[in-house]
Each structure stands twice: as C-alpha cells, then as structure tokens.
Amino acid sequence: MNGYLTQPPAAINKLFSLGAYGVALYFLISGYFSYASVKNSKSIKEYAYKKAIRILPMYYLSLVCTFILDALILKDLPISWEWLYHIPFLNMFVPSQEWQWWNSVNFFWTMPAFVAWYIISPFIFKYINNAKKATLVTMCTVCITPFLKKWMYYFASEQFVNWNFFCLLYVFLFGVLACFVIQESKKVYGILSGVGIGILGLICGNKSGFFAFGLAFYLCIVAVSCFNIRFESTRFKNTIKALSNITYSVYLSHYFILKLCNRVISNLYWPVAYIGFIVMALGIGYVLWRFVENPVANFLRVNPQT
Template sequence: MSQRKRFTEIDALRGLAALAVVLFHYTTRYEERFGEVSGGFSEIFSLGEYGVQLFFIISGFVIYMSILKVKSVSDFAIKRSFRLYPAYIFAVVLTFTVVSLASIDQLKIDIMPALINLTMFQDFLGAPRVDGVYWTLRVEMTFYILMAILLFFKVEKKVMPIVISWLAFSVIIQLIHRNIDTEMTATIREFSIASFSHMFIIGIMFYCIWQHGNQLKYHAVIAMCIAYDLAFMSVENALITTVFVATFYLVINNKLQFLSSRVLVFFGTISYPLYLIHQNIGYVIINQLHAMGFTHPIYTVMLIGATVLAAYLIFRYIETPVQNALYKLYKGQRKPSGKKKMAVD
C-alpha cells in the first residue's frame, strides 16, 4: 500500500467531528439542559454527539503511530504535554472567567477545583470540571497512559495480542457491570474506558492496515469491535461506528481526497481549541441572547462563527507559538554536546 507522510483527510475528519459536537451542544444539548428551544434544530443535530467517538478512532490511529516514533516514555509524555497543555490551560482560564461572570449557577465551580483542572487530571482527583466537554480528556489521558505502558515494556510493536487482550478485558468489565450494577462497577467501567476502548482499537487497526496492508487479522479485530459496540452499547452506536469504519477504509485507500480541501483541513487545524472553548462559554452566550429575545437560528450560526474565530485566534497566537517555543527548548536540551541535533517530531 502506498505510504503518505500525513493524511490531511484525517485532519479534516477531526474538524468535522469538532463541528458536529459544537452543533450538538448548541442545539440538542442546550435544549436538554436548559429547557429552552435552541433554534429548532435539536433533532437534526442530535447525532453530533457521536463526533466524540470519531475523535477516539482518530486518536487510536495517530497516537499509536506516535509511540512507534518516539524514543522513550518521557519523550512521548513531553511531546503530548506540549501538544495538549498550551491551548488547554488558556481554555480553562478563559472558560472559568466567563462562567464566573455569568448568571448560570449550574455551570460554576469554585477556584480550587478550577486550579486542579489546570492539571488535566481533575476526573482522577475527584474535582468538578470547568467545562463539561473535558470528560473526554480523561478518556484520552487513560489511553495515553496505556500507550506509555507499552512503551515502557517495549511491547508497542506486539499489537495484536495487546488489542485482543484489551478488548477481552473490556468485555469482562462490561459483563460484570451488567450483572452487578453497582456504583463500584460503574466506576470501574468508567475509569477503565471500557465503553470506548474499541474505538481506540479500531484506530490502531487502521494504522496497521495502512502500514502493513489488508491482512485478515486487522479486519477481524475491527469486526469484533463493531460486534462489541452492538453487544454493550446500542444498535445506533454500532451503526454510527460502522459508518466511521467505512469512512476510514475510504480514507486509507485514497478515496476521499476531496476532504483535503483547505476549508475542511482548516477546521481540523483548529479543532482542539474549538472543542475546548465552545460548550460552557457558548451556553453563557446563548442564554444571554435568549434573555434579550434573540432566539432566531441565525444567532446560533453567528455564535458558531464567533467560536470558530476565537478558536483560530487561540491556535494562531497561543497554541502554535507556545508549542514552537517549548519544542525549540526541548530540542536544545536534547542536543548532545559536540554531536548533531536530535530531531523532534
């Protein structure tokens, strides 16, 4: 299979997933939480919540590719930190400030939990989130920890027994919770990310297909993941997952190159800050607009445009320059004395 350095189509899919989540939160989820009609589009965009699952599949692909390129656990952790924290810390501060000044008490948290949020480990430490969308960061962080464990034991290339064991462990967790539905089993299921493990595994398998070709074992594991989805999640969930799987097959076989358009790739570029800042700040703005009588859907469209602009500004003036500065410093510290510099991805 022909190799490419980067799939811009995957960047575009990440952007489309982010937009789907934004539309879901500004319509369906807003109406659920606040009991107000948000432009009449709640049913149309109700499937937007599944954009998060597409994120996880993409993460499985990209992060597994990353651990095959790094030299150590510390290298992986440092690079991930550089990628995640600049935009995240800014988003936490911005969201906390905006929500604190607003009149929606159910979105507010105290300053100490907000400071804990700066670590990105608020869920592990039992602190409330500054923004509800940060729940996915716990899932991602758990996946990163699992990938770091593979690196530590130098078994990252022994992917098949690892993913099969992981999926089997998830099945056990789901069965235990199904038969012993307690707060403890629910917590175990939540923090073992058993409800999303198959998404990451699908992403890993697609990387293997891209790298090693259409071997039956990779397709078999993907089929097992869809069956897992059907057995433990829902029919709708499994159908959406199947659509994502079909999309990925088309992408890695170069059948969706139209996704490489500059507009779609742009949304992929800003998808991370867009995801981080849109929900609670958006709720505050929608609530204020409704209080002033501005309920027409055009105002939701304008809000989405403003959120996209804000995400671009964060990407351009916060995320990119801080990341570049950190990478430059890291490269300088890793440069062996009297030898050529070591490359940093």
C-alpha cells in the same frame, strides 16, 4: 427561550443530542495517530514533552477562564475545592454516586481520557505492533467492559461509569486497530474483524452508545480506505491542514462560544443561529491557535539539535 435552543425541529434536536457520542470520533482519531506519535519520538521523555506542550497550556488557560466566567462572574457553578480535581485530570477518576458538576463542566470530562490514553499508549505499543494483536486486545477489551461496568456500579453512578476512561478504552483501541489494518493493507480483514468485534460485544452486553458510534466510525474509516481516495488539490489540502491545526482550540473554546451564542444570537431563526455558532467557533478557534496555542507551543518546543 426563543431561537437557538428551542426552534429546531425534533429531528434536529435529536441529532444534536447525540453530539456527546461524537466524542468517540475524537477518541478513535487519538488512538489512530498515537502509534506514529510514539514511534516518531526518540524517547518516552520526548514523547511526553511534546504532548505536554500541546495539551497543557491551552487546557489550563481554559480551566482558569471557565472558573472566572462560571464561578466568579455568572455564578453558574460553585466556588469549591472540587475545581482542584481538574488540575491533575482526576475529575473522571474520582468515583461519585451522583454525576456531579465537577465531573462534566465544560469539556473537562473528556480531557482526563485523552491524557490517560497518551500516558499508557507508549507502553501499550510495546505489545501491540500489528493488526492481529490490535484485534485481540480490542476484542478482549470490548467484551470485558460490560463486566467492569457492573463492578463499578457498586460505588459510582451509572453516568459516571459509562463516561469513565476505563469503560471507553476500547474506542481508542478501535483507532489503533484501524491504524494497523490500513498500514498493513488488510482492509477486508479489518472490516470482518470489526463486524466480529461488534457481534461479540453485543453478546457480552456492550450496548453503550459509545460502542455503537465507535464501531461505526471504525468501519467507516476502514471502508473509505478501501477506495484509495486521493485529493490532489492544494487548496483542499491546505483547508484540511488549517482545520486540523485549530481543532484543539475550537474544542477548548466551544463551551464559551455556546454561552456567548445563548446571549447574543439565541433569538435568531435556528439555522442562522447554528451557522453563526459554527462561524464563531472556527473564527475564535483560529485566533486562539494563531496567537496563543501555536506561539506558546513554539516557544516551549524542544530544538532537536540541542
């Protein structure tokens, strides 16, 4: 096909082929903000409800749309009982010797990881409540993961193992560590701890791309925090807030936008096609947030005074 998928130079294609590892940043950010989310909830029940109304409505809407588009209309995916794995977020946790379509369709391979993290984080934070404890737990998890993978290879494929929540837990913990390091103003300690964790991880055989990118993102966040950069511009703050609002809707809709781009703008010169994709992603994401995600969340949100 001309354009969108085939015209970019090799370097650009290589850059975008690494996009899956960009998910490590999402995992890390989830870990970073989880502590405040848990502490700002009056109970585990309130915490779970807030997460549910944020995640589930848009997730299930996207799941239904994916099934209709890919299985019923385009017939790119089979009509199979394995779709049921996605309802309780089991597609990442059902072992398979092959990386099956139901493991990776759309964004669904990542959603079980997010949900699993949100389930265990209230219990994790009963123990991890400072930078030193976060360092210890992150270091142990990074070092144990290669051995966990070797055990899992006996009953699951390599890709299934590498992209499994239990083998990616340390990326969320990098976010937790960054949170405490910045909160306690231990920036130098945080950088030295990150370097130490990186060295120990390599010694233990943790050579995953997610490890490299997760550690890099962690070090960048801590390093930037050392400069105490403040943006006072109201326009800048509003832009960041708007982008953060639509991030989830953009993430859930990007699969459909890619499919649309393949059919509508794929013959355009590749920079134009990529810009078109970004504009469409942001635009559709905003519409979904404005008219679906936000209204549904507001409707379901518990009134603190009731």
